[in-house]
Amino acid sequence: xxxxxxxxxxxxxxxxxxxxxxxAGDKVAVIGPSGAGKSTLLNAIAGFVPLSGGRLSxxxxxxxxxxxGARPLTILFQDQNLFPHLTLAQxxxxxxxxxxxxxxxxxxxxxxxxxxxxxxxLGARRPAQVSGGxxxxxxxxxxxxxxRPLLLLxxxxxxLGPGLKTEMLSLVAEIVAETGATLLMVTHDPTDARHAADxxxxxxxxxxxxxxxxxxxxxxxxxxLAAYLGTRP
Amino acid sequence: MAxxxxxxxxxxxxxxxxxxxxxxxxxPLLAVALRAGDSAGLGPGDWAAIRFxxxxxxxxxxxxxxLAVPAARALMRRRFPGRGLAITLLGAPFLLPTLVAVMGxxxxxxxxxxxxxxxxxxxxxxxxxxxxxxxxxxxxxxNLPLVTRLLxxxxxxxxxxxxxxxxxxxxxxxxxxxxxxxxMLVRVVPGALLVVFLICTTSFAVALTLxxxxxxxxxxxxxxxxxxxxxxxxxxxxxxxxxxxLCVAAVLALxxxxxxxxxxxxxxxxxxxxxxxxxxxxxxxxxxIGLVLGFLLLPLGMLVVDGLPGLVLLPDTVWAAALxxxxxxxxSVVVTLALAVPLAFRLAGARAxxxxxxxxxxxxxxxxxxxxxxxxxxxxxxxxxLMALPVTALVNxxxxxxxxxxxxxxxxxxxxxxxxxxxxxxxxxxxxxLRHVVLPRVRGPLGFGAGLAAALSIGDLGVIxxxxxxxxxxxxxxxxxLMGAYRLTEAxxxxxxxxxxxxxxxxxxDRGGRGRAGL
Numbered sequence: 026x027x028x029x030x031x032x033x034x035x036x037x038x039x040x041x042x043x044x045x046x047x048x049a050g051d052k053v054a055v056i057g058p059s060g061a062g063k064s065t066l067l068n069a070i071a072g073f074v075p076l077s078g079g080r081l082s083x084x085x086x087x088x089x090x091x092x093x094g095a096r097p098l099t100i101l102f103q104d105q106n107l108f109p110h111l112t113l114a115q116x117x118x119x120x121x122x123x124x125x126x127x128x129x130x131x132x133x134x135x136x137x138x139x140x141x142x143x144x145x146x147l148g149a150r151r152p153a154q155v156s157g158g159x160x161x162x163x164x165x166x167x168x169x170x171x172x173r174p175l176l177l178l179x180x181x182x183x184x185l186g187p188g189l190k191t192e193m194l195s196l197v198a199e200i201v202a203e204t205g206a207t208l209l210m211v212t213h214d215p216t217d218a219r220h221a222a223d224x225x226x227x228x229x230x231x232x233x234x235x236x237x238x239x240x241x242x243x244x245x246x247x248x249x250l251a252a253y254l255g256t257r258p
Numbered sequence: 259m260a261x262x263x264x265x266x267x268x269x270x271x272x273x274x275x276x277x278x279x280x281x282x283x284x285x286p287l288l289a290v291a292l293r294a295g296d297s298a299g300l301g302p303g304d305w306a307a308i309r310f311x312x313x314x315x316x317x318x319x320x321x322x323x324x325l326a327v328p329a330a331r332a333l334m335r336r337r338f339p340g341r342g343l344a345i346t347l348l349g350a351p352f353l354l355p356t357l358v359a360v361m362g363x364x365x366x367x368x369x370x371x372x373x374x375x376x377x378x379x380x381x382x383x384x385x386x387x388x389x390x391x392x393x394x395x396x397x398x399x400x401n402l403p404l405v406t407r408l409l410x411x412x413x414x415x416x417x418x419x420x421x422x423x424x425x426x427x428x429x430x431x432x433x434x435x436x437x438x439x440x441x442m443l444v445r446v447v448p449g450a451l452l453v454v455f456l457i458c459t460t461s462f463a464v465a466l467t468l469x470x471x472x473x474x475x476x477x478x479x480x481x482x483x484x485x486x487x488x489x490x491x492x493x494x495x496x497x498x499x500x501x502x503x504l505c506v507a508a509v510l511a512l513x514x515x516x517x518x519x520x521x522x523x524x525x526x527x528x529x530x531x532x533x534x535x536x537x538x539x540x541x542x543x544x545x546x547i548g549l550v551l552g553f554l555l556l557p558l559g560m561l562v563v564d565g566l567p568g569l570v571l572l573p574d575t576v577w578a579a580a581l582x583x584x585x586x587x588x589x590s591v592v593v594t595l596a597l598a599v600p601l602a603f604r605l606a607g608a609r610a611x612x613x614x615x616x617x618x619x620x621x622x623x624x625x626x627x628x629x630x631x632x633x634x635x636x637x638x639x640x641x642x643x644l645m646a647l648p649v650t651a652l653v654n655x656x657x658x659x660x661x662x663x664x665x666x667x668x669x670x671x672x673x674x675x676x677x678x679x680x681x682x683x684x685x686x687x688x689x690x691x692l693r694h695v696v697l698p699r700v701r702g703p704l705g706f707g708a709g710l711a712a713a714l715s716i717g718d719l720g721v722i723x724x725x726x727x728x729x730x731x732x733x734x735x736x737x738x739x740l741m742g743a744y745r746l747t748e749a750x751x752x753x754x755x756x757x758x759x760x761x762x763x764x765x766x767x768d769r770g771g772r773g774r775a776g777l
Binding site: 072073100 | 695
């Protein structure tokens with residue numbers, strides 16, 4: 026369980042508060058207007074933005090003391106998820122060994138992970154030699170190998186076309202189902218939230234609301250959410 | 259946002275390297291200052307040297323910029339085969355050993371040069387290159403290309419959106435100049451003028467070879483003469499103090515002007531400046547580009563022609579000197595990188611003014627002042643002649659440092675900004691981060707920096723003149739002696755060897771950096 030215990034994030038004049046929790050295995054979409062702090066919230070959980078108050082914990086373990094790499098999570102950024110000078114296989118292998126020292130078994134696991142996301146045989150390519158969708162799949166293959174219980178998506182598929190994005194979200198859903206990971210994904214497309222999440226966190230006006238079931242949220246949106254969605258309450 | 263990524267770029271060596279740079283420059287300056295007290299003050303000859311230095315530097319700066327504006331403009335708005343090569347060539351004089359350029363200029367503008375031969379056919383007297391105008395000619399040769407590249411960057415910096423807007427509003431060349439180019443020039447030109455002025459105030463080798471007698475002596479040259487001919491250390495130190503004051507004044511002025519910077523790559527992007535139609539404009543651009551390229555290439559071409567016969571005449575001592583120069587270059591590369599790498603990591607992280615000052619101080623300190631200070635320091639300890647080569651390597655490393663850092667720091671900064679978070683989120687240790695991410699991604703600038711340090715040091719004729727005797731001369735010094743002895747065919751041959759070596763060391767290092775195309 027991910028607990029945001031009266032979390033306060035301050036950056037210059039910007040403040041974001043969150044006080045709620047997410048149960049293990051939940052799939053949560055984080056929606057809200059741009060600039061509201063969706064990315065900031067995920068980056069705080071990942072350890073890139075310091076908390077000004079409160080406490081973050083996973084299964085009772087305080088995350089504040091942990092470096093980003095030591096936290097029980099994998100994050101996919103908006104871009105720069107791959108090192109362009111390393112091959113796809115090396116990029117995936119970083120999920121097993123950040124020093125890239127691999128034995129035969131590890132190499133087989135890397136190849137299997139690539140195979141699983143539909144990139145079998147492409148391990149020797151560089152990111153610039155594959156499509157945007159294939160690059161996204163590579164990052165997902167690495168997430169698969171890392172086997173962290175929490176998966177954070179900071180709109181990594183935003184640059185892909187609608188069809189590809191849906192395809193990626195389906196792949197994410199499969200991976201999450203296979204690994205039992207808890208998913209937190211930023212999106213500004215309500216369709217994504219309906220498609221891939223069972224809960225929704227709405228971020229606006231300096232507050233990240235507690236997660237509510239997706240159907241409920243869209244069936245009876247709060248006035249602020251309705252304004253954001255452009256539907257009349 | 260990279261709060262947690264910072265530990266990957268831990269500080270450490272940077273501070274030590276910066277302190278070392280400071281000590282290596284403050285020590286000699288202090289030695290000079292202590293010694294300058296012995297002197298009787300500035301004589302009329304010294305004042306003449308100061309006046310000459312300032313006048314020629316100012317004129318060189320104005321001429322270089324005045325010629326570079328139309329050249330850069332023409333290069334910017336025209337597309338022709340070999341344009342990329344031409345822009346690359348503009349970067350070459352920066353690496354070119356001064357004496358090689360001087361030999362080339364002599365073969366075109368000298369007493370027996372191409373132009374004088376043409377004049378003789380018309381029954382006119384030959385050109386007199388030595389003196390004020392010779393020094394200015396030499397400086398324009400070096401700085402016109404440099405300024406052209408700076409201005410090209412300025413033109414490139416005009417946002418494409420604004421160019422599109424101006425086109426949609428139907429601007430002609432005059433309106434484009436007034437609303438887009440002029441504001442850019444107002445921003446860029448003062449910095450360019452000051453850069454050239456600064457470079458020319460510390461000019462030594464050009465004044466040494468093309469200056470003539472007491473009426474065309476720079477302060478830097480006066481230091482050398484006081485040292486070499488009179489061995490008057492007090493007066494040399496006094497003049498060195500003057501030189502420091504001149505440089506500091508120029509650098510302070512430079513800090514007030516925004517300096518166009520950049521590693522000099524990526525000048526070949528898509529054309530956005532629409533060339534004006536019509537024959538006159540086209541003719542003007544063609545002539546300008548032709549003249550500038552001719553001015554750069556003709557001397558080098560003539561040098562090759564004159565130098566080839568000289569190659570077979572070269573005495574063994576010249577080849578031995580070439581080996582010594584190679585050793586100096588390699589030593590200089592090692593010292594430069596040993597200082598530059600930790601400094602670059604430090605500078606790519608948090609801002610630290612004193613580190614920045616320490617790394618760039620050598621821009622403000624002339625090589626001969628540094629050399630003189632080091633001479634004063636080692637004199638009581640060892641025979642300075644034994645130190646000739648190490649000191650040359652060291653001083654050149656310090657001089658290369660600001661340029662190498664200018665290529666390296668942005669590259670490291672980019673790696674940190676682009677991949678620091680990803681590496682941190684994957685839990686990469688510092689060693690893994692350096693080996694698998696930083697090194698592959700900064701190989702290019704690293705190789706370029708090493709090549710630069712090697713090329714600058716291999717062709718240097720500066721401090722070596724204070725320290726060396728005939729037994730330990732470098733290739734530029736051997737070339738200088740051949741010129742002084744009027745053995746001009748051999749001198750042209752030696753210059754050709756020096757040119758070849760300079761290009762070779764630069765190419766090898768730069769190539770090594772690009773070995774595996776880091777995409």
